[in-house]
Amino acid sequence: MKPIINSTAEFLAVAQKHGLRLNAENVELNASGVDFLVAFATDEDGIPWVLRAPRRSDVIERAANENRVLNLLRKHLPVAVPEWRVNTEDLIAYPRLAGTPAATVNPVAKNYDWYIDQQSPSVTFVDSLAGAIAGLHTIDHDAACEAGVRVLQPVEVRQSLAKKMDQAKPLLRVSDLVWQRWQNWLADDTYWPKHSALIHGDLHPGHMLVDQDHRVTGLIDWTEAEVADPATDFAAYYAIFGESALADLLQRYQDAGGRVWPRMQDHIVELYCACPVAIAMFVLLTGDDTYLEPAQMMLSAHEQQMAGLG
Incomplete structure (x- = not known):
């Protein structure tokens, strides 16, 4: 290079x-x-x-x-x-592209500088985001395949994640409590979709462009895009805005033609719990271990939450 x-x-x-x-x-x-x-x-x-x-x-x-x-x-x-x-x-x-990112990453503070209202996203923002995600997820798989985009069937998504978990476990020093949660989720068919969708793969506010009315007008940075688990595009939204806001987005997504399943929201929560796996894979790929500490902090927070619920 x-x-x-x-x-x-x-x-x-x-x-x-x-x-x-x-x-x-x-x-x-x-x-x-x-x-x-x-x-x-x-x-x-x-x-x-x-x-x-x-x-x-x-x-x-x-x-x-x-x-x-x-x-x-x-x-x-x-x-x-x-x-x-x-x-x-x-x-x-x-x-x-026209528009302003819904938020930008502040590398010093390690959080977002917000353009939209983080505490109460407008109906315009949520509706337009739901419509954009639904439009993405309903793109024909054959067209994606013909375009040379990687296509994973639902069973392949789970198999791939299980393999990544095995690779990530020693690096992240995953506790038995979190590991068992991951394995229970992987094994339980009721969580998982029976369909795949073309996903953005890294859909956070920094990659959403909005106009002055906070309507989503564009999406950027498609490096992680593939046909895979549609829930992936909701994990960051849940992490930032919470469970109630996620439920609202999913309803609007369904109204816009998005395909949902009974435990989709539960599945997104579990997917977020497993986000450190993706960070571990990045560390293994690049050799940059500066991301290990935040990943381990995420796991620790999940473990404390689980212990509290118990």
């Missing part, structure tokens, strides 16, 4: 190499992403751009999948997605 971009000057140089002439005085770096260093810039014609530089070589292959997903989504999704104009090993660039 070519040298990783680390500075504004390097972004400008690589962008110019690919035919983008950017205003050097108006470049804003965003280092909050784990896969890409991002820059926001404006070209000589006043058009705003998003520039993404991969942080590691493994991101390149996943970016190829993301591009295939985006080409499919532009034909079917009711909200906007990026259209890559530059797609190389050292740079991805696209005209910035």
Whole structure:
């Protein structure tokens, strides 16, 4: 892989190499992403751009999948997605979509800076998000497969997660209490959907663009997209907004044509409890163990909650 971009000057140089002439005085770096260093810039014609530089070589292959997903989504999704104009090993660039992230990650405080009302998301926001997720999840699997998107059947989703849990267990030092909860959930058919769906895979507020009325108008950063468990796209929402807000979103999702099942909400709660597994897989992939401590803190919080419920 070519040298990783680390500075504004390097972004400008690589962008110019690919035919983008950017205003050097108006470049804003965003280092909050784990896969890409991002820059926001404006070209000589006043058009705003998003520039993404991969942080590691493994991101390149996943970016190829993301591009295939985006080409499919532009034909079917009711909200906007990026259209890559530059797609190389050292740079991805696209005209910035209209809208403002519902929240942005504050890397210093390690939390969100909110644009929408976190305490009471508007009906407009929740309705439009439900419609966007429903539109995504109802995209035809055959079309996804033909576009080269990875497709997992429901049984394969569970098998894959079970394997990841085995790999993550020693790294995370998972307690017997949490481990048994995971195994009970994996084994209980009543939790699990009998269908797969095309998912975003990392659907948190930083990847949701909204207009001034807080209507969701676009979704970005599709690196994790695949056909898999539809509940995945609700786990972050539950973690941030809580169980009552999740129930409301699921009802609106169903009203918009999304497919639900009797224990979908319970399943999302369990899925969130298992989120540290994904963090462990990232650590194993990259060798970056700085994420282990927050993952272990999440597990500890789950364990304390379970002990309290007991």
